[in-house]
Amino acid sequence: MTTFRGANCGLGAKPVCSVFTDTGSNATEGSGGVEMRYEAPETMKAAVALLASDEHGRVLAGGTDLLVQLRADTIEPSLVVDIKKIDEMCAITRENGGFRIGAAVTGAELGEHEAFKSVWPGVVEALELIGSTQIQGRATMGGNLCNASPAADSVPAMIAAGAIATIEGPDGRRDVPVGEVATGPGRTSLRAGELVASFLFPEQAPRTGDAYLRFIPRTEMDIAVVGAGVCLTLDDSDVCVAAKVSLGAVAARALAPEAAAKALIGTPVDDAALAELSRAASAAAQPIDDKRGTREFRIQVTGVMARRAAETALARAKGA
Amino acid sequence: MSAAEDLDYQEKPHELKWVGTNVARTDGVDKVTGRARFGADLIMSGMLFGAVLRSPHAHARINGIDTSRAEALKGVKAVVTRNDFEDQPSEMIQVGELTVNIRDVIRNVLAREKAMYDGHAVAAVAATSASIARKALKLIEVDYEVLPHVIDVVEAMKPDAPLLDEKQFTDGVDPKPDKPSNVAKRLEIKLGDVEKGFAEADVVIEREYKTRPVHQGYIEPHACVASYTEDGQGEVWCSTPGHFLVRAITSRLCGIEVSKLKVTASEIGGGFGGKNIVYLEPLALALSRKCGRPVKIAMHRSEVFRATGPTSGAHMKVKIGARRDGRITAGWAELMFQAGAFPGSPVFPAAMCAYACYDLENVLVIGYDVIANRPKTTAYRAPGAQISAFAVESAMDEMARALGIDPVDFRLMNAAKEGTKAAYGPTFGPVGQVETLKAIKNHPNYRVPLGPNQGRGVASGFWFNIGGETSVTMNVNDDGTIALTVGNPDLSGTRTSISVMAAEELGIDPERIRPAVGDTTSLGFNFISAGSRTTFAVGKATVDAARVVIGELRARAAAAWNIPVEAVVWEDGRARPASSNAGDFEPLSLEDIARDAKKTGGPIAGHVETNVSGAGPSFATEAVDVEVDPETGHIKILRFTAAQDAGRAIQPNLVEGQYQGAAVQGIGWALNEEYIYDERGRMENPGFLDYRMPVASDLPMIDAVIVEVPNPNHPYGVRGIGETSIVPVMAAVANALEDATGVRIQELPLSPPRVLKALNEKNGS
Incomplete structure (x- = not known):
């Protein structure tokens, strides 16, 4: 990935990069270039203090969005805080x-x-x-959420799963539903000095299944034109007792339309319920025309993706 | 011309040992280990980093450029603008299969009076680091007067369209127009009488088609390093298919003698025609001349998309007439092609190729070359032929359906063959169109049963191929190995194929031949690697050079044995007496003769400088199976079979690779690729994320079928093979879409929103 090599050199200025600064004409050289401070604190407290100290600071997790933005000259942060040296930010634990x-x-x-x-x-x-x-060796859910792209793939899946974001900041720790973090393209509800530390996926009810599907014109290496996450729970008689549906890339932020979830709850998730889900999802979509697809196309395909995701979630709930 | 002139290619039929086998690529290890050096890989001491300021406007008069703040920035060593280059007179030069006007080339390298498109170069900077160079660009103040712009070809042709060039009057119309126009040229390809032909037709299909501009999508961005020293000597290292062309244009634009510029071609990470011109080299050389230090410039991907040669978008009308028995009576077309900011779209080859697959009596194709506020188009793999083929081969499919004839049979009934007079002029010699059609018809893929939402499409295509100026030197080393120097950058494994032909001639293992691409000081002129010419033309010159070497080897043996040279033959890498009458001598191997060369007359070499003619046209027929998701309009390519006439495949695996690569590029063009512009004429998708070329998982293995109808004008029967397989693809996919869904789409790309909309309309929802 050429995307990485230039920006890494600018960030780390490590000797290992010198070979690239010589050969890569686009590399950001250490000397005489843009002045940007790189910090890799080992504690949450230090990270929060750094971010609070500089309003133009940016968090570096995997860097798969940040470094691309640096390379494209769309951002010029004075401080980059690498959070990968903080143990709890890289941990998977039971709770x-x-x-x-x-x-x-x-x-x-x-x-x-x-x-x-x-x-x-x-x-x-x-x-x-x-x-x-x-x-995949770099990309993180925290970065995917805080980059605040309306098309972020992991976000509708997390919203459908009912995940909670734990935020650390100068005023301490707070928990908010994942759906409340991104507020619009590139915008979040995080306050000065705050960062998302972790996600809590609460204990799952029995007979629950989740699924995420997206539409892209290709098969990979693309960005969602429409995304749909569905999580549903069945009772012993295969009736849906709980459901969440979340839609990506069809509004300024991921949506969680109640009507779409209600289309499933209380039903055996049969064809009629799936058709109603499809209608409700399409009705909830508020997409724009852009280079990735037309409004008309996105509305129609939102229903298709929601229905197909629900079918997979249903099979998983029954198989669980 | 050399001693090779009189050689007869048919003189020595023999069992082929190497031609037609697969040997390891001579560049293979370097490429897979990452050692191969590409355009941006050269480092020179004291080297500076260059960057190019580009217009953010699609069309703007440049009233002034103030570089003083940039020049004052610490680390900036040189800045160049239009004032650093003398203007050029109007003069056409050949670049690959297309011609360009040198007056336009200077304007495309650096804007003069106006910025003509989003991304048009306006100034360039050299600095001690790339980041300083980029910072300096932001300090250059350009006084733009934004003008109305036009992108779409139909819009650009309207009388009230924003005018790009007030001095341009449409060429090729009588009487000469009295008003300037964006239409640079009107041209005609004509055979027989189409009116008469349509009068004889039982069925007439008349349709309109539209294609979008697409980029060649080579993985390596344009890059070069240039150095100009105080003694007036220049050097350029760059990624190019033709370093002699780079030398010619760069020396001219920079006002230096040809002998004072040495150009070395790096390995090239794809070009497909898109590098058949210069962008960066004159800028880097001019910057270096100003500051006396080497300068490297490498484009970002976004610059490649915004500023370098895509091919045209086009609007086309097609009318085909046929009798009930399947015989075509007339073919007509009108082709309107976007040339980009300067004239020179591939509309002429598009017009010539439009009906070249068929043996027709009545053809009329009218073409328009139209300028618009987009990057100047460059060649793209069979330039123009793929675009007109999308229209003609779509209409052909509809005609086959209307007549109730299998699409392959319909094409067979009308196929071009030896003796066919093509509408564009020549009468074909032996050609393989019938054979490619039969290869598809007989292929197992053509009989695989199709499931729901699946369909099969067929189309054919044609490309001329070219020869051109070629210089080759073959030196025999003192251990009997061979140093082979050619002047054509290797885009596709041509060094290997050429070595194999030399090995076959010399009767030695190809591993004993080291092929190299020489710089511009080491050989006579070579036309660029374009038009599928390299294996054909350089191979032919190499065979000639080998025969010169063999003549000398025989002479040395004859002298050693004291017998006439006519009494010595060269077989299996050794000189031996022609018969027992000639005498009884132990054969002399290449090693034996090479070892003693110093004593027997000095170094042994063969060199050939020639203008190769006799390129063999290549036809292709392809079949594709698709599956359409009726709920999303997504097209999946299930199977793809490409049959193309190679003449003869020197290296079958490399030939297959060319067919496969061409098919894949065509699939991308068919399905998703397109330039998207905002209302101000700025490209919205200048990156691979949103300019959607196919990825590996989008594709099945492409089944390549090598058809071999030898080209009589080449010692081994080679035709060019690099291009034709892209020509039929877009029509084949559109034809398969109709077969699968009943929906006919006449506009590319066949992207999911367009397909779903068409399906909705068909279903009345």
Whole structure:
């Protein structure tokens, strides 16, 4: 990835990079270039203090968005805080029957965590859709959420799963539902000095299944034109007793339309319920026309993706 | 011309030992280990980093450029603008299969009166680091007067369209127009009488088609290093398919003698025609001349998209007439091509190729070359032929359906063959169109049963191929190995194929031949690696050079044996007496003769400088199976079979690779690739994330079928093979889409939103 080599040199200015600064004409040389401070604190407290000290500071987790933005000259931060040296941000732990996932845990690590994967296959498949194998070695859920792209793949899956974001800041720690962090393209509700530390996936009810599907014109290495996450719970007679539906890339932020969830609750998730889900999802979508697809196309395909994701979630709930 | 002129290619039929086998690529290890050196890989001591300031406007008059603040920035060593280059007169020069006007080339390298498109170069900077160079760009103040712009070809042709060039009057219309126009040229390809032909037709299909501009999408961005020293000597290292062309244009634009510029071609990470011109080299050389230090410039991907040669978007009308029995009576087309900011779209080859697959009596193709506020188009793999083929081969498919004839059979009934007079002029010699059609018809893929939402499409294509100026030197080393120097950068394994032909001639193992691409000081002129010419033309010159070497080797043996040279033959890498009458001598091997060369007359070499003619046109027929998701409009390519006439495959695996690569590029063009512009004429998708080329998981293995109808003008029968396989693809996919869904789409790309909309309309929802 050429995307990485230039920016790494600027960030780290490590000797290992010198070979690239010589050969890569686009590399950001250490001397005489843009002045940017790079810090890699080892504690949450130090990270918060650094971020609070500089309003133009940026958090570096995997860097798969940040470094691209640096390279494209769309951002010029004076401070970059690398959070990967903070243990709790890279940890996967059990908590009250659920899972706590550090914000800097990579897609590759989560994808190999058999216990988490067996409980939340939809979340894992959403995260793993991001980029390539190489990108998966870097990309994180925390970064995916805080980059605040409306098309972020892991976000609708986390919202459907009912995940909670734990935020650390100068005023201490607070928990908010994942759906409340991103507020619009590139914008979050995080206050000065705050960062997302981890995600709590609460203990899952029995007979629950989740799934995430996105539409892209290709088969990989692309960005969602429409994304749909569904999580549903069945009772012993296969009636849906709880459901969450979340839609990505069809509004300024991921949506969680109540009507779409209600289309499933109280039904055996049969064809009629799925058709109603499809209608409700399409009705909730508020997409724009852009280079990735037309408004008309996105509205129609939102219903298709929601229905197909629900079918997979249903099969998982029954199989669980 | 050399002693090779009189050689007869048919003189020595023999069992082929190496031609037609697969040997390891001579560049293979370096490429897979990452050692191969590409355009941006050269480092020179004291080297500076260059960067290019580009217009943010699609069309703007440049009233002034103030570089003083940039020049004052610490670390900045030189800045160049239009004032550093003398203007050029109007003069056409050949670049690959297309011609360009040198007056336009200077303007494309650096804007003069106006910025003509988003991304057009306006100034360049050299600094001690890339970041300083980028910072300096932000300090250059350009006084732009933004003008109305036009992108779409139909819009650009309207009388009230924003005018790009007030001095341009449409060429090729009578009487000469009295008003300037964005239409640079009107041209015609004509055979027989189409009106008469349509009068004889039982069925007439008349349709309109639209294609979007697409980029060649080579993985290596343009890059070069240039150095100009105080003694007036220049050097350029760059990624190019033609370093002699880089030398010609760069020396001219920089006002230096040809002999004072040495150009070395790096390895090239793809070009597909898109590097058949210069962008950075004159800028880097001019910067170096100003500050006396070497300068490297490498484009970002976004610069490649915004500023370098895509091919045209086009609007086309096609009308085909046929009798009930399947015989085509007339073919007509009108092709309107976007040339980009300066004239020179591939509309002429598009017009010539439009009906070249068929043996027709009545053809009329009218072409328009139209300028618009987009980067100047460059060649792209069979330039223009793929675009007109999308229109003609889509209409052909509809005609086959209307007549109730299998699409392969319909094409067979009308196929071009030996003796066919093509509408663009020549009468074909032996050609392989019938054979490619039969190869598809007989292929197992053509009989695989199709499931729901699946469909099969077929189309054919044609490309001329070219020869051109070629210089080759073959030196025999003192251990009997061979140093082979050619002047054509290797885009596709051509060094290996050329070595194999030399090995076959000399009767030695190809591993004993080291092929190299020489710089511009080491050989006579070579036309660029374009038009699928390299294996054909350089191979032919190499065979000639080998035969010169063999003549000398025989002479040395004859002298040693004291017998006439006619009494010595060269077989299996050794000189031996022609018969027992000639005498009884132990054969002399290449090693034996090379070892003693010093004593027997000095170094042994063969060199050939020639203008190769006799390129063999290549036809292709392809079949594709698709599956359409009826709920999303997504097209999945299930199977793809590409049959193309190679003449003869010197290296079958390399030939297959060319067919596969061409098919994949066509699939991307068919499905998703397109330039997207905002209302101000700025490209919205200048990166691979949103300019959607296919990825590996989008594709099945492409089944390549090598058809071999030898080219009589080449010692081993080679035709060019690098291009034709892209020509039929877009039509084949559109034809398969109709087969799968009943929906005919006449506009590319066949992207999911467009397909779903068409499906909705068909279903009445």
